[in-house]
């Protein structure tokens with residue numbers, strides 16, 4: 001009896017290892033032969049923070065792929081300009097002015113969107129704000145705003161649109177996080193808190209969907225290093241070829257490619273991924289040593 005139990009444990013352990021090895025092989029294979037990109041033709045896609053920078057670029061490129069865009073931004077004027085740019089090229093766009101930090105405004109606008117356009121099949125949680133200064137120099141008001149927009153805004157938007165996706169076991173929620181949602185650095189304490197939170201949402205939600213057999217709904221976290229004119233800080237780095245600073249149009253193109261392949265985590269530049277994953281297994285003191293070395 002004891003012998004039988006022991007052999008069952010050994011067998012299940014061997015099966016586990018075979019499965020893990022197979023998954024690694026598939027990952028390696030897909031590195032060289034990436035999966036096909038899904039079509040976005042005729043898909044209803046919501047982009048928050050669509051009035052500028054990355055949000056605008058994402059919207060324009062998604063529209064070029066034949067998607068119907070729902071544009072959300074606090075700034076009505078720049079948001080309308082994005083819609084105009086899309087329509088001029090023959091695309092479809094609907095703009096809505098909404099404050100992403102306001103849960104009631106999000107709920108009301110979501111109802112309006114469902115009535116006027118339909119249920120979005122992809123949602124890009126892109127709206128975000130950024131502050132770079134010592135922790136104690138942030139006012140409580142600034143901290144509250146940052147958490148309300150970057151973290152709670154993400155939660156409210158996801159909460160609003162996920163239900164319909166689950167009912168149909170089909171959909172995709174993309175959150176633009178940051179490399180600072182992966183590693184903590186100086187002068188960005190509240191920002192890191194918000195982006196680590198976003199990373200937490202995506203990872204936990206993906207697990208919840210998996211255990212509830214809703215794997216038709218994909219969850220993606222995007223971790224850009226730096227995109228020019230989003231962050232005003234240009235760090236002094238030893239390896240500029242590794243830590244590329246991307247233009248919003250280039251970043252948008254690479255994000256959309258990853259999303260169309262249903263990737264769960266997208267790093268920008270992509271070559272940062274092994275470094276980031278590796279840095280997590282290092283003891284913190286070693287991580288600091290390497291981090292300091294990277295900065296000139």
Ligand SMILES: *[C@@H]1O[C@H](CO)[C@@H](O)[C@H](O)[C@H]1NC(C)=O
Nearest residue numbers: 076077078079080081095096
């Ligand atoms: C933006 O577009 C909406 C809908 O098309 C319109 O109602 C609104 O007046 C426009 N606002 C601005 C500031 O252009």
